[in-house]
Amino acid sequence: MKRALVLFFALLVLCFVLPAGAGSAPEDAESLRDRLQSVYGVTILIGKECSDYSLEDHEFRIIPDGDTPFQRLVAGNRRFCELLRLMDEAFTAYPPDFFYCFRTKRYPDKVRFLLVDEIRGTKGLSFNGIQTMGSRSFDIVFARTDCDLALIHHEIWHAMEIRISLAKPMNFGTWKSLNPGGFKYTKNYDAGADGWTDEEPDDWFVREYSKSFETEDRATVFEAMMTKNEEWWSSRPHLQKKAKYLQRRIEPVFGKIEGF
Numbered sequence: 001m002k003r004a005l006v007l008f009f010a011l012l013v014l015c016f017v018l019p020a021g022a023g024s025a026p027e028d029a030e031s032l033r034d035r036l037q038s039v040y041g042v043t044i045l046i047g048k049e050c051s052d053y054s055l056e057d058h059e060f061r062i063i064p065d066g067d068t069p070f071q072r073l074v075a076g077n078r079r080f081c082e083l084l085r086l087m088d089e090a091f092t093a094y095p096p097d098f099f100y101c102f103r104t105k106r107y108p109d110k111v112r113f114l115l116v117d118e119i120r121g122t123k124g125l126s127f128n129g130i131q132t133m134g135s136r137s138f139d140i141v142f143a144r145t146d147c148d149l150a151l152i153h154h155e156i157w158h159a160m161e162i163r164i165s166l167a168k169p170m171n172f173g174t175w176k177s178l179n180p181g182g183f184k185y186t187k188n189y190d191a192g193a194d195g196w197t198d199e200e201p202d203d204w205f206v207r208e209y210s211k212s213f214e215t216e217d218r219a220t221v222f223e224a225m226m227t228k229n230e231e232w233w234s235s236r237p238h239l240q241k242k243a244k245y246l247q248r249r250i251e252p253v254f255g256k257i258e259g260f
């Protein structure tokens, strides 16, 4: 009887300890976020903190905590830790004051990152990342799943391009001269879905997706600048010209980005 009583109390203690242990996990993501915010000068919203965020007039829908009961059950900061560590790794590639260069009178809050479960388009499409403009900041939204270093640099580029254009409108007016003669962008994110592979088709474009819009072409060149090695670049003279073109526009606003 005594032994049964001890066992009962032991189980009772376990029942309290286990959920408490699981509940302490969100602190990890929060402290990671706090560190990233103070080191890089960015703002990061996690999960349900993005609930008030709306993307009116956009074709995207943000589901901060997931739309199934299971997703909501496991919703917590813990699962965002991996993404925050990846962001930390990506951010170290930029000069120390990089994110401060986004500050303007119109956008005093610089860059905000919103980390959500999924980003869904109206046509049932799902996106891993998007860049948009907030009322006081350049906003970048990442879906927790399928996020990699290239995607983080890709979305940062979209914000950089807008910042560079604010400094000097028509800064990318001559970009098309870097494409093969007669080339036209498909102007459709969904066009050529069959061709959405990561294979590098030729020396003019990083991947098939680069052919959708010239802004996507530049974003994929930038992600390659930040992630591909010397060997990859050495056999791509046309893409090197595109990278140098971007570099000339990056430097006056953001300074020199090492690594390329």
Ligand SMILES: [Zn+2]
Residues within 6 Å of the ligand: 154, 158, 215, 216, 219
């Ligand atoms: Zn893009």
